[in-house]
Amino acid sequence: xxxxxxxxxxxxxxxxxxxxxxxxxxxxxxxxxxxxxxxxxxxxxxxxxxxxxxxxxxxxxxxxxxxxxxxxxxxxxxxxxxxxxxxxxxxxxxxxxxxxxxxxxxxxxxxxxxxxxxxxxxxxxxxxxxxxxxxxxxxxxxxxxxxxxxxxxxxxxxxxxxxxxxxxxxxxxxxxxxxxxxxxxxxxxxxxxxxxxxxxxxxxxxxxxxxxxxxxxxxxxxxxxxxxxxxx
Numbered sequence: 001x002x003x004x005x006x007x008x009x010x011x012x013x014x015x016x017x018x019x020x021x022x023x024x025x026x027x028x029x030x031x032x033x034x035x036x037x038x039x040x041x042x043x044x045x046x047x048x049x050x051x052x053x054x055x056x057x058x059x060x061x062x063x064x065x066x067x068x069x070x071x072x073x074x075x076x077x078x079x080x081x082x083x084x085x086x087x088x089x090x091x092x093x094x095x096x097x098x099x100x101x102x103x104x105x106x107x108x109x110x111x112x113x114x115x116x117x118x119x120x121x122x123x124x125x126x127x128x129x130x131x132x133x134x135x136x137x138x139x140x141x142x143x144x145x146x147x148x149x150x151x152x153x154x155x156x157x158x159x160x161x162x163x164x165x166x167x168x169x170x171x172x173x174x175x176x177x178x179x180x181x182x183x184x185x186x187x188x189x190x191x192x193x194x195x196x197x198x199x200x201x202x203x204x205x206x207x208x209x210x211x212x213x214x215x216x217x218x219x220x221x222x223x224x225x226x227x228x229x230x231x232x
Contacts, residue, residue, distance in 0.1 A: 148227050152220055
């Protein structure tokens, strides 16, 4: 076969025809919106003004014609507004998708930041409440310890006062003899091994008093360790 012989054109598939038709319509819409959008809008405004003036002049006779003439401008307005609001080209669709995605990410970030703020506020409130409870508990324990210390000091003071009172109250008084103020002569008796000497001692601080004092001190020590040392 010769190279310059015309070949038979191939049959175009439905998919290619539909794609070519969509591309052609998109190009036409872009061309119309870019060049003739403003002119068609001005023409439509002039037509609307003329129709409103005619309707004011003859409202009864012109009502049917106004209804028939209103449908193409409404369609053109809708097409114009849809062409302005909705992107047609692939680049506009791409940037619209990116803008929508960025808005969704921004909303998610704001919601996450709001949740973090709520959680931090709740943690701060709980921490301040726990610190207030700890301070109140520490103040109560300090007041209790202070009260116990004052009670122990008061009991010790009372015990010392009672001890001094007993010592000075029941101590034997030696009468003062003016004749003894001169020289004193001591006699040392010499005892035989067969004689016995019995010594009698009298004192105000006897065994029962010492036992009572030891019992009181032990009781105060027990209360001290029970109330204060175990809590620490």
